[in-house]
Amino acid sequence: MPETERTENDAALLAATAAGDRAAFATLYRRHLGPVVGFLVMETGDRELAGDLAAEVFAAALLGASRYRPEHASALPWLCGIARFKASESRRKGRAEDRARRRLGIPREQLEDEDIARVDELAAAEPRLLKLVDDLPTVQREAIWARVVQERGYSEIANDLGVSEAAVRQRVSRALAWLRTRTGQEPA
Amino acid sequence: MSDYFDRTETHLLRAVERNMPAVEATHALPRRFARMRRSRWRAVPVLLLVLLCGAAAAFASGLISFGAPAASVPVFATPDAGLGSLKSGSVQLLPISVPDPQGGPPWGMRVLSTTRGVGCIQVGRLLAGQLVALGQDGAFHDDGRAHALPVSADIQRLNCSLLDKHGRIFDSVTEKSQAASAAQGLYCRAPGTYPASHGPTPATCPLADERNLYYGLLGPDAQRITYSIAGRIHTVPTVGDDGAYLIVTTGTTHRYTGASGAAERRGLDVSDDVPVYGPITEIHYRSGTTCHLVTASSWIYGPHACAPAVPEPYGYVPTVQPTEAQLATPVHATLIREPDGRWAIRVSFKAPVAISSLRGEYNLEWHEPGGPPGYNAFEHLKPGRSRYGGLIPQGQNVARGQTLTAMIEGRRGAPLASGIRTGRVSLHYATGPLVQTEEDTARIAAGSFTIRVP
Numbered sequence: 001m002p003e004t005e006r007t008e009n010d011a012a013l014l015a016a017t018a019a020g021d022r023a024a025f026a027t028l029y030r031r032h033l034g035p036v037v038g039f040l041v042m043e044t045g046d047r048e049l050a051g052d053l054a055a056e057v058f059a060a061a062l063l064g065a066s067r068y069r070p071e072h073a074s075a076l077p078w079l080c081g082i083a084r085f086k087a088s089e090s091r092r093k094g095r096a097e098d099r100a101r102r103r104l105g106i107p108r109e110q111l112e113d114e115d116i117a118r119v120d121e122l123a124a125a126e127p128r129l130l131k132l133v134d135d136l137p138t139v140q141r142e143a144i145w146a147r148v149v150q151e152r153g154y155s156e157i158a159n160d161l162g163v164s165e166a167a168v169r170q171r172v173s174r175a176l177a178w179l180r181t182r183t184g185q186e187p188a
Numbered sequence: 189m190s191d192y193f194d195r196t197e198t199h200l201l202r203a204v205e206r207n208m209p210a211v212e213a214t215h216a217l218p219r220r221f222a223r224m225r226r227s228r229w230r231a232v233p234v235l236l237l238v239l240l241c242g243a244a245a246a247f248a249s250g251l252i253s254f255g256a257p258a259a260s261v262p263v264f265a266t267p268d269a270g271l272g273s274l275k276s277g278s279v280q281l282l283p284i285s286v287p288d289p290q291g292g293p294p295w296g297m298r299v300l301s302t303t304r305g306v307g308c309i310q311v312g313r314l315l316a317g318q319l320v321a322l323g324q325d326g327a328f329h330d331d332g333r334a335h336a337l338p339v340s341a342d343i344q345r346l347n348c349s350l351l352d353k354h355g356r357i358f359d360s361v362t363e364k365s366q367a368a369s370a371a372q373g374l375y376c377r378a379p380g381t382y383p384a385s386h387g388p389t390p391a392t393c394p395l396a397d398e399r400n401l402y403y404g405l406l407g408p409d410a411q412r413i414t415y416s417i418a419g420r421i422h423t424v425p426t427v428g429d430d431g432a433y434l435i436v437t438t439g440t441t442h443r444y445t446g447a448s449g450a451a452e453r454r455g456l457d458v459s460d461d462v463p464v465y466g467p468i469t470e471i472h473y474r475s476g477t478t479c480h481l482v483t484a485s486s487w488i489y490g491p492h493a494c495a496p497a498v499p500e501p502y503g504y505v506p507t508v509q510p511t512e513a514q515l516a517t518p519v520h521a522t523l524i525r526e527p528d529g530r531w532a533i534r535v536s537f538k539a540p541v542a543i544s545s546l547r548g549e550y551n552l553e554w555h556e557p558g559g560p561p562g563y564n565a566f567e568h569l570k571p572g573r574s575r576y577g578g579l580i581p582q583g584q585n586v587a588r589g590q591t592l593t594a595m596i597e598g599r600r601g602a603p604l605a606s607g608i609r610t611g612r613v614s615l616h617y618a619t620g621p622l623v624q625t626e627e628d629t630a631r632i633a634a635g636s637f638t639i640r641v642p
Contacts, residue, residue, distance in 0.1 A: 055199075107199065161608065
């Protein structure tokens with residue numbers, strides 16, 4: 001049966017996951033699968049390995065759910081940290097890591113050709129957005145990274161940048177508007 | 189039809205329901221069946237002693253002569269970095285001896301520990317009370333002689349893990365497709381046994397000389413193991429006080445070419461805190477607990493693998509992990525001009541907690557503007573480099589109060605990109621026996637910084 005999408009932030013979802021709430025983890029998985037796969041494709045340059053490791057990253061996240069300390073409202077930085085670590089371990093050992101899946105009793109699924117195409121789809125969105133963000137003027141890029149990716153407060157960003165809160169809001173607003181015109185949609 | 193990611197989601201969600209209470213409890217339960225520690229390796233089966241004597245007799249009768257020792261590799265060169273150096277008196281040849289399926293000297297096993305809290309296991313052929321490699325299968329010019337294996341060996345043949353609080357090793361190793369010679373780094377891959385897509389593989393020995401090795405230490409409470417070889421079930425006692433086992437079979441990897449062999453090939457060379465990708469299906473503990481390692485399709489981990497429930501690895505006593513309060517320290521980030529006019533950031537802090545084992549390492553991570561989300565760049569913080577690299581994790585001892593410094597510079601000679609860098613220093617601390625496994629590594633925050641590059 002399909003899991004109901006939830007609206008809580010990631011920290012709440014991980015806390016619920018640690019208590020055995022499967023719908024919470026389903027939401028987290030769907031929310032971040034694309035960015036994690038995109039990140040792994042960039043890290044490894046290997047689509048099959050990226051798909052394989054994405055499953056391992058979420059298994060490790062599941063094992064570590066109770067240890068999660070929210071530094072940002074989004075768990076994506078934490079997941080990308082796990083992904084980087086898993087990619088690094090796989091390079092070091094010359095084989096894709098599967099220890100977290102073994103610990104959870106999760107069988108290792110094989111990726112077929114159509115799954116590789118799905119990796120491409122999932123990975124495509126994230127780097128494109130990253131590239132677009134990269135093309136923003138520096139002041140807007142700083143502001144949108146701090147606000148949207150790191151999910152920091154306007155006053156905190158303003159303090160770091162040495163500008164007014166109103167200026168930060170304006171930069172974020174202009175950056176989002178520019179991204180909307182390039183992607184034809186609301187950025188994540 | 190569901191795709192790979194849908195199937196993965198289904199497996200993960202089942203695991204949420206099935207495993208979370210178990211995950212919470214890992215390493216957390218007290219040892220319920222503490223017992224008096226007996227003298228090491230007292231429980232030696234008589235049969236093993238007979239085999240040991242037999243091997244010595246073969247050597248004495250001149251059947252196999254000794255050649256020069258195998259080359260040593262300086263993996264234990266630095267007492268305060270990497271694996272550390274050998275602890276005096278820690279090298280022990282275990283009283284375990286297993287016949288080779290094709291005859292010749294039996295297989296044996298030894299353990300050692302180091303100054304940085306690491307324990308290692310090494311296997312080889314056993315002759316005259318020594319671990320040796322044989323001059324066959326392309327090793328030592330096929331001279332037919334025995335060559336003593338050095339303790340300081342190729343890291344690939346020296347399986348190392350982190351000692352528990354009581355100095356015990358918990359490590360289980362699966363090595364498939366090994367050459368019967370036991371020579372370091374020599375795999376036995378007979379012609380035509382690997383798919384062409386795997387590239388050219390060295391045909392180093394005949395198929396009959398391919399071996400699968402399964403060995404390890406299961407802890408002081410492990411009494412017997414049950415394993416299945418070619419449809420036959422065996423239950424055998426572990427050896428010594430730390431639950432040693434060693435199983436040697438003829439190789440099987442050659443049977444697993446093509447898609448149907450993918451799963452088998454994955455487990456070519458694996459170590460974990462319980463046996464994986466091998467024939468062992470059950471571990472029986474002195475307390476009466478039995479842990480079932482596999483179902484028909486998957487691994488079982490955690491307390492629910494065992495009846496009655498105990499955490500895996502059973503008997504492992506964790507070390508004391510530093511707290512965030514103990515680690516809290518100011519982190520200083522300073523913008524500096526390099527001689528060539530480019531910007532760089534110097535990050536420094538005083539180590540709030542000393543590091544004296546491979547278990548812990550300070551880590552600096554930060555967000556590089558324009559890069560992927562999160563902390564997308566990192567540096568290990570340590571005073572210097574150890575003298576030998578290879579595949580060894582490169583942590584180094586740090587004194588409490590010692591100042592650690594790292595530079596953040598532009599990559600590949602490029603100027604440091606302008607923008608805000610937010611970063612943090614944390615202690616990466618392995619909570620279990622294995623080094624550098626994400627799920628068993630705590631990241632304990634020490635301090636953070638934010639700095640803007642113009």
